[in-house]
Amino acid sequence: MTLSDENAANIVAGTTQDHVSGNDSPKTYLDSNELIINMGPQHPATHGVLRVILKLDGERVLGTECVIGYLHRGVEKIAENRTYAMFNPYVDRMDYVAAVSNGLGYCEAVEKLLNVEAPARAKYIRVILAELNRIASHQLWLGTHALDIGAMTPLFYTFRDREEILKIFEKYCGARLTTHAFRIGGCLYETYAGFEKEVKNFVKFVTPKIDEYEALLTGNRIWMERTKNVGVISGPDCIALGVTGPVLRASGVQWDVRKAQPYAAYSEFEFEIPVGTTGDTYDRYLVRMSEMRQSLRIIEQAVNGLPEGPIMAKVPKVIKPPVGEIYHSIESPKGELGYFIVSDGTTQPYRLRVRPPSFVNLQALDVMVRGLLVADVVAVIGTIDIVLGEVDR
Amino acid sequence: MPDFVTSYLGSTLTPGEAGNQFWALVYVFVIFAGVSLAVMSMNWLERKALAHFQIRLGPMRTGPHGLLQPIADAIKLLLKEDIIPAGADRFVFWVAPLIGLLAAFTVYTVIPFGPSQAVSDMNIGILFMLGVSSLGVLGVVVAGWASNSNYPLIGALRSSAQMVSYEVAMGLAVVSAILMTSLNETGTGTLSMIGIVRAQQEQGVWFIFKFFPLGLIAFIVFAIAMVAETNRAPFDMAEAESELTAGYHTEYSGLRWSLFMLAEYAAMISVSSIAVTLWLGGWMRPFSRLLRGSAWDLIFSLFPAVTFMGLAAVAFVGVVRMPRRSDFKVQKIGLAVFGWLLGFIALMLLIIAIAGRSNGAAIPSTVNQSIGYIYWFLLKVAVFMYLFIWYRATWPRYRFDQLMRVGWKVLLPISLTVLVATAIVGILLS
Numbered sequence: 130m131t132l133s134d135e136n137a138a139n140i141v142a143g144t145t146q147d148h149v150s151g152n153d154s155p156k157t158y159l160d161s162n163e164l165i166i167n168m169g170p171q172h173p174a175t176h177g178v179l180r181v182i183l184k185l186d187g188e189r190v191l192g193t194e195c196v197i198g199y200l201h202r203g204v205e206k207i208a209e210n211r212t213y214a215m216f217n218p219y220v221d222r223m224d225y226v227a228a229v230s231n232g233l234g235y236c237e238a239v240e241k242l243l244n245v246e247a248p249a250r251a252k253y254i255r256v257i258l259a260e261l262n263r264i265a266s267h268q269l270w271l272g273t274h275a276l277d278i279g280a281m282t283p284l285f286y287t288f289r290d291r292e293e294i295l296k297i298f299e300k301y302c303g304a305r306l307t308t309h310a311f312r313i314g315g316c317l318y319e320t321y322a323g324f325e326k327e328v329k330n331f332v333k334f335v336t337p338k339i340d341e342y343e344a345l346l347t348g349n350r351i352w353m354e355r356t357k358n359v360g361v362i363s364g365p366d367c368i369a370l371g372v373t374g375p376v377l378r379a380s381g382v383q384w385d386v387r388k389a390q391p392y393a394a395y396s397e398f399e400f401e402i403p404v405g406t407t408g409d410t411y412d413r414y415l416v417r418m419s420e421m422r423q424s425l426r427i428i429e430q431a432v433n434g435l436p437e438g439p440i441m442a443k444v445p446k447v448i449k450p451p452v453g454e455i456y457h458s459i460e461s462p463k464g465e466l467g468y469f470i471v472s473d474g475t476t477q478p479y480r481l482r483v484r485p486p487s488f489v490n491l492q493a494l495d496v497m498v499r500g501l502l503v504a505d506v507v508a509v510i511g512t513i514d515i516v517l518g519e520v521d522r
Numbered sequence: 523m524p525d526f527v528t529s530y531l532g533s534t535l536t537p538g539e540a541g542n543q544f545w546a547l548v549y550v551f552v553i554f555a556g557v558s559l560a561v562m563s564m565n566w567l568e569r570k571a572l573a574h575f576q577i578r579l580g581p582m583r584t585g586p587h588g589l590l591q592p593i594a595d596a597i598k599l600l601l602k603e604d605i606i607p608a609g610a611d612r613f614v615f616w617v618a619p620l621i622g623l624l625a626a627f628t629v630y631t632v633i634p635f636g637p638s639q640a641v642s643d644m645n646i647g648i649l650f651m652l653g654v655s656s657l658g659v660l661g662v663v664v665a666g667w668a669s670n671s672n673y674p675l676i677g678a679l680r681s682s683a684q685m686v687s688y689e690v691a692m693g694l695a696v697v698s699a700i701l702m703t704s705l706n707e708t709g710t711g712t713l714s715m716i717g718i719v720r721a722q723q724e725q726g727v728w729f730i731f732k733f734f735p736l737g738l739i740a741f742i743v744f745a746i747a748m749v750a751e752t753n754r755a756p757f758d759m760a761e762a763e764s765e766l767t768a769g770y771h772t773e774y775s776g777l778r779w780s781l782f783m784l785a786e787y788a789a790m791i792s793v794s795s796i797a798v799t800l801w802l803g804g805w806m807r808p809f810s811r812l813l814r815g816s817a818w819d820l821i822f823s824l825f826p827a828v829t830f831m832g833l834a835a836v837a838f839v840g841v842v843r844m845p846r847r848s849d850f851k852v853q854k855i856g857l858a859v860f861g862w863l864l865g866f867i868a869l870m871l872l873i874i875a876i877a878g879r880s881n882g883a884a885i886p887s888t889v890n891q892s893i894g895y896i897y898w899f900l901l902k903v904a905v906f907m908y909l910f911i912w913y914r915a916t917w918p919r920y921r922f923d924q925l926m927r928v929g930w931k932v933l934l935p936i937s938l939t940v941l942v943a944t945a946i947v948g949i950l951l952s
Contacts, residue, residue: 166672279919285576351918504921
């Protein structure tokens with residue numbers, strides 16, 4: 130996937146030879162080499178600070194190279210210098226549009242290491258919030274993805290409805306984006322008065338709104354032409370690259386950690402895993418749209434069956450897991466989010482490794498865009514649904 | 523008053539035809555100022571309408587309901603630092619926006635706002651128009667080239683290919699409308715813009731309804747092609763923000779950038795004017811055949827006044843609905859003044875409409891008629907302007923290759939077929 134062309138090396142080094150100022154000989158202007166374009170890190174459609182070096186023949190993409198790390202904060206290293214509880218808020222800063230899922234994965238991983246189990250009520254609250262967060266994440270994805278393809282309006286519709294989710298988060302834990310909603314062993318906060326009613330109202334409110342998004346896009350001819358047969362990736366290719374989440378499912382592989390290795394309370398709910406057939410951008414769009422509906426189904430079941438009881442398991446004040454290692458993964462909105470924690474028996478992890486779905490899925494970009502046009506690159510970046518906070522960590 | 527001023531008044535010819543250079547110049551200035559003003563208000567309207575499509579409010583702070591926003595924007599753009607990139611070809615970079623602007627404004631010389639309300643009535647008006655408006659693409663290409671930067675270059679290449687290929691379908695659709703003008707006793711058509719509207723007047727039908735559905739199809743082909751021609755959504759890949767940052771004008775800033783915007787909006791208005799002239803009866807009021815007689819004439823002549831009254835009413839409703847807080851006082855007064863201004867215009871129009879009916883009245887009836895012509899023409903153009911905004915709010919952007927496919931494989935065959943069919947039907951019927 131590396132560009133062998135020496136121009137690429139120059140661009141990476143920061144010296145472009147293609148179009149430098151006027152002291153070049155006219156010959157440089159008339160050569161018919163491939164055009165190498167630097168997309169990002171400041172570009173409206175690279176979703177943050179992703180930098181993609183495109184090698185183009187006219188408008189056709191011959192190859193890509195992703196340059197990442199502009200948002201690297203060394204999250205994994207920070208973990209080694211923090212206690213288990215202190216590190217909890219940091220994970221929210223990885224995939225900041227799905228902070229709840231990050232926290233859920235981390236808390237469950239540490240719980241597994243400690244060999245404690247969160248009480249049933251806490252598990253239900255976790256499921257409700259995580260699924261609300263999945264909808265919020267998908268709404269943000271839809272808005273930005275549609276904007277990349279040129280449809281401005283869905284962005285505002287999705288942000289209007291996402292606001293309702295953020296309001297619920299804010300009421301529950303005081304934060305809208307980086308929620309830090311859960312603690313190791315359960316939840317810190319009991320649900321606020323009227324929580325169940327508000328969540329139920331939200332489900333009622335948002336169901337027709339999802340139809341509204343679909344009315345704008347699903348049958349839209351331009352939308353279909355822009356997304357059908359664009360960025361096709363086969364199921365085996367996905368598996369070979371480690372791609373997970375809606376991208377994998379749109380390629381026809383029925384893999385969802387919620388079903389495959391149920392965590393939290395997911396084994397108690399009825400829901401389906403939407404699967405696509407062709408693995409193109411349109412299928413990924415459809416998969417995510419029906420995932421939002423399935424999430425609503427889960428939320429409804431969880432709210433109706435929310436058990437009474439404690440919300441916190443018995444966890445020692447000082448968390449000191451036994452020596453050992455653990456890998457725990459959950460289905461974040463973007464794919465399989467895994468935490469690998471090595472404990473040396475002290476209060477701080479010896480090593481903490483995150484398996485970020487955005488980072489792994491981004492690898493598929495090159496496979497998906499080769500031979501397509503520049504306009505498709507932004508469509509494919511949008512459809513992979515990356516968050517650079519998670520890619521770079 | 524000098525003779526050359528008064529001699530033209532009451533003439534039924536355009537200043538160009540009458541050979542009156544003074545009035546031609548007056549028309550040029552009026553049109554230049556009018557188009558610039560229209561572009562500014564279009565800017566405000568687009569932001570407002572787009573905002574309301576997208577459950578937002580749009581500009582609200584600069585003046586009541588953001589009415590002063592275009593002025594603030596203009597001042598900001600004028601005062602902005604003028605940057606020419608180090609690697610750019612300075613002269614070409616400088617001249618590129620002017621080419622676009624020149625092409626967009628020159629077109630207005632032949633646009634007939636009324637039977638004599640045009641700078642000139644060229645006998646090759648429509649050809650002139652198509653030719654000059656195509657020059658706009660030169661500004662785009664040159665801008666992209668002179669910037670010496672990759673994104674503008676790709677944007678320029680895209681738009682040149684796009685504009686050139688849509689011109690073909692557009693031209694063929696235009697030809698089918700011109701063919702319809704020749705369906706008279708003499709069998710000769712006309713390329714004059716005024717002549718085309720006159721032909722619709724004589725045949726008693728707007729060309730959009732002529733040989734139904736042939737006229738309609740040609741009109742639709744033109745309506746699609748004109749969106750592509752002006753680089754507007756959903757065909758705006760030349761400046762596709764999410765792909766090419768800003769396309770051909772990525773490297774432009776401040777005044778130069780605003781010249782591109784001015785040219786783009788001026789081009790939107792001018793292509794809409796072509797569509798109105800060719801298919802929607804130009805300055806003719808609707809139902810001019812069906813609802814005849816002096817009573818109907820009176821009712822239709824009240825339309826301009828009623829429109830302004832409506833606008834004034836909207837402004838006053840806005841005043842009433844404003845929060846009763848002291849910090850809204852200035853905005854309230856401003857909006858009320860704006861409302862009174864609109865009301866005053868409405869009153870003037872009303873007086874003209876009622877007092878100017880008979881020829882012996884203080885205000886000659888030609889004034890009343892002229893207002894009617896211009897009003898109906900601008901109203902039809904405004905509908906197109908609204909459609910432009912509506913498209914932008916609704917549709918995603920086409921991809922470049924799809925756009926070319928639509929142009930060459932869909933629109934071109936359709937317009938060719940319509941052209942041939944129009945010719946055959948025309949021969950059979952005559």
